Amino acid sequence: MAAARVSLPGSSDSSLGFDDYSLYSNLSDEELLQLAIERSLEDSPNLTSKTETTKTSVPTSSRTAPPITRPAPPSRPAAQPQPVQPTPEPCPANPPRDTSNEQSPVIVSHFTSGNGKPMVAYRRYDGTLVEVKPEAEVEEDPIVKAIRNGDVGQLRQIIKKPGCNILIPNQYGWIPLHEAAYYGQDQCVKALLRVQPGMINKRTLSESTALYLAVSSEKADCVQCLLDKGADPDLANKDKESPLYKACEKENPAIVAMLLNHGACVNKTSSQGWTPLHEAVCRNNVEICDMLVKAGAKISIPNNYGITPIFVAAQSGKVDALRFLLKNGADINSQAADGATALYEACKNGHVDIVQFLLSQNADANKPGKTGLLPIHIAAQRGNDRIVSLLIPATSKARVRRTGISPLHLAAERNRDDVLELLIETGFDVNAMLSEERSMLYEDRRSTALYFAVINNNIDATTMLLEAGANPNLDTFSALLVALRQGCMSTVRLLIEHGANVNAYVLTHPTTFPASIMFCMKYLTMLKYLMDNGCDALSCFNCVYGSNPHPPLKTRRSERDDTSQKTCVQFCEVVSTDTYSRWAGPIIDVLLDYVGDVKLCARLTEHLDSYPDWENIKEKATPPRPLMQLCRLKIHQLLGSNRVKKIKKLPVPGGLIRFLNHEERSYDL
Template sequence: MEAARVSMPGATDSNLEFADYSLYSNLSDDELMQLAIERSIADAQNSGPGTENSKTPVVLNRPAGPRRAPPSHRPQQQTEPAACPANPPRETINLQDVISVSHFVTGYGKRMVAYRKYDGSMQVAPEPEEELEPIVKAISEGDVGSVRLLVKQPGCNLLKPNNDGWIPLHEAAYYGQDQCIKIILRAQPGMINQRTLKEQTALMIAVTREHLACVERLLEKGADPDIANKEKETPLYKACEKENPAMVAMLLNYGASVNKSCIQGWTALHESVCRNNVEICEMLIKAGAKVSMPNMYGITPIFVAAQSGKVDALRMLLKNGADLNSQAADGATALYEACKNGHENIVEFLLSQNADANKPGKTGLLPIHIAAQRGNDSKDLLTFGCTHKNVRATNIISMLIPATSKARVRRTGISPLHLAAERNRNNIVEFLIKADFDVNAMLSEDRSMMYEDRRSTALYFAVMNNNIDATTMLLKAGANPNLDTFNPLLVALRQGCIQTVTLLVEHGANVNAYIPTHPTTFPASVMFCMKYLTILKYLMDNGCDALSCFNCVYGSNLHPPIKTRRNQRYDPDEVVEKTCVQFCEVISTENYSRWAGPIIDVLLDYVGHVKLCARLTEHLDSYHEWQCIKEKATPPRPLMQLCRLKIRNLLGIKRLKKIHRLPVPPRLIKFLNHQEREQDF
């Protein structure tokens, strides 16, 4: 591998020279190149408009890893070593040829640098390490005596930072050397609040590393406990993050501001509540922490406790006057979030404290709506019961039902049943049905318009998901299959699911359903099942209008050519007349034309005297095997066929379904039900 030697600042040499080093034998070339390429691409995307014309390397996004031995000062300029004959030739890169320089850390903790040129080539090398200053080395080794001697030397500059902005005081705080801190501050007391490039003070570093003695030493010497880092986190916030009560108490005793917030408005109390550390929470509250202080998203500590399931912290906050029904920026309450995250114990506790279950979020949904989305699919159900998660979801629903106003639910324009059916939460669907939620509740107009098909009922959601179990439960509970604009039966037919079709038809679905937005002269239900002859025959047996398929407005005359969308040109000035689509036009499309003969054959069994239009006749003439179907349509129709139609018409569909109970010969029943040709399907 090649390693870079970067010229010292101020040096006249403008080239970057490379020499071979064998320091990274545990890292393959492929791994280094892959990391370098990824980093270079990211740098190229992040570089500004003027980057390409820059004649000096640009250092971008230097990663921050855990510090083992923080570097001190840059190395002194050295003379170029003689090239070793065993090494590859050294390559010199002119700064004018370099687009960008990227620093990164490998998975093994090696700091690397990648140089990207204008020609697209890449050079990867280990980053030159800074030599540790003697005082830094002494601090890292805990050599207090050496530190005491070095501080007194005239050439020791305690204020000189390294590449990361660290001075010896920061190093001492990092390594937990409180005696070194004492010595350094005695020599230079004014540096106590100096910050690194990441705006960390020595106090912040000591708190982060949990060096209590160093924290105490710094505070005694006058360190400011309220100086925040780049993320606006204070030492008190970090102490809460580390869950260190002793450190929190020490910072509070030295006057740390308890209500300062980080860059996102998160306070020390937020952090302690999130970690369910009641001891630290109580310390903060006694020191003046505001229990209802929101972050930038309007989230208060009580909201955090409910969201993360921290019941102990929640009790403590309520005991100290937190607002139980406070709302976040999106309108969510603590109860809302507890339901969303499935915290049964939090929901139970909040309701016991009279939390408002009827307060909606900005989306208009109540906690019971959110809980209805939480249950699991029926696939997760065990043979003899529900999984723990299902039980938890239904338990939350059972607790919310008495506390939720059904009038408020109706006012939201959506029922929990809709959401449970949409998410395939079969256990929740069953529970809500048993709780007497209206299975025929309709979505409000504004919510229905959110869906392209303008769906309205929970049954539609179940059918759309091809969820047979939910469909069965809803239909048995009295769901009306004919309330939606686009009939659920049409959805089931389009999916080709005979089981769902049978369920819907048996519960009164309209077999002659039409699509209001796409007028046709025949039922749309026929159009959606043309490829499924068994389903088509089932619809005809249950009263579907077959005669309308033969009522063509063109008759024996020449039919106009079929217009397809891709052949049509949009003209804004053209007035388009909405005409009903004919059956012969649909069956002539590419999707159905190959099935034209068998489809017509099935339909002819359910009509009397009809005359095929010119286009249907053309289809039957296109295949020799279909000539018998054409002859079947030629009048007059057989007397037996006319009698069968007459008897079926007199009996009606409902009585035909019960005809097996009448004293009628089985052969006649089979004939009336068109079952004499059943083997053909």
């Protein structure tokens, strides 16, 4: 009977007979696939040679560097096998293949098969598979294996053998003593030190001692054993973190007590100037703090940035540790290198309970940092209204004025409406101005809290400030101009109703007409609203060139910014730019309703002649103007815009009211 034959995936010309199949019947699909790939690769000597070369370049050890926080450190390295030189195979019967791609670099990737077996795959950069095979197994050092298993008897037998050197480190500088300390095998530690007692303070490449490793893994028995054998408790690692520092970080009071009882330096600092007390305070562990202070820890020792333990407690919101420090003499008003106090830090980080406690202990709320800001400033900036309410009674408004900035500015800048309302209710000046130095930090030289609210388009904040008496005309660049530029009609109405100057100019960019008109040319409804409230429309028609030819427009930015030829910009020049030229007709139409007899200059006439639909606007401007128009202007002149608004409340005909408000005809706006 013919033998059954089974073809494996990936095998092009090889098949397995029944006997072969019975041998591999227990293999998984991944292993069968690997077997087929290996058999197919045997037909290519060039590829086999390349594969063998690649093997020698791949590390045979899968060990990784042991950060102290990892559960298991690396084992000591086993003897590495020498790479086997590939045996040349006979020339294949087939013609030679193009092997140019085979010379490209190989990408190594590691994965785990379905049955949990670690595998490694080799591919070229073009994705072509070169080889898949199981990961090389690394033989574990017998000494390390005995230590991990806690087999002291086996360890003693190994280290008694001739030629056994327990001082040879692995690639990370670990010797067996480090392994034993990290895994907490105190009996192994004793056995090793009995053979080589002088290695007790030997360090790894990260400069960690066996004592430090035992502390980091919280192996108290090993810590006690090492200390009893004479381990130095002050030898720090590469980051200058001592075993005592590490014990405080781990919040292990038993190990802290061991180290202190063996004379550990309680004020030894890390590379950042951090002491064990800093770390204990950060963990809010009062028990360890008490042990450290009784052992001589300095309460107010600063780190490299001037941060004392009391700052750490305030920053991290540790009330118990803060109370302990103050009870033991910490200075509640001490300042860090940047001038900040513990109260400032608590406000900055939003710890309400810390702020409340510090104020109850008479912390100074009027001590500014190097930036000049008080705790109430940072609280307003962060938007914590509860902290602000606690600070208001303790903060001097005279000190606030001295800083050159009000908490209102910071609350308005960050849209902290709740804080803004609280500050207004408690009497902070809504018209407080930024100092010259702080105002110069902004390109637009803003000065008031109202400006911040308007530029943020915060209508609620704008309303609160205006109703509280904020003056909308204090800033160099009017808040009304900001609202007009943003096209926010609600803000424009609020500002004008509260007295904003509708004829505002920009001092740095002089014009012959109000700048407010320039910022709303695209919003004809807004332009009409300005005109209804007394904006100067007549100035738009006062052109120095009149009917004479106008000079060419300055289209280049360099020409417009030329200070040597700086002159006032005229309305006809602005309306002729590409931005507004398409709106020239409707803009002129609105303005004509608010002027009497005027004569259009040559450039405005040119615009009106450019579109046939604008012919009626040109006729409208032709003098003389209708008598009714002149009468309306005279009434507005005599009564003023504010009184014209109030005329609606008088018993006068509705037609007259609409006429005075330019509502006798509708505009297509």
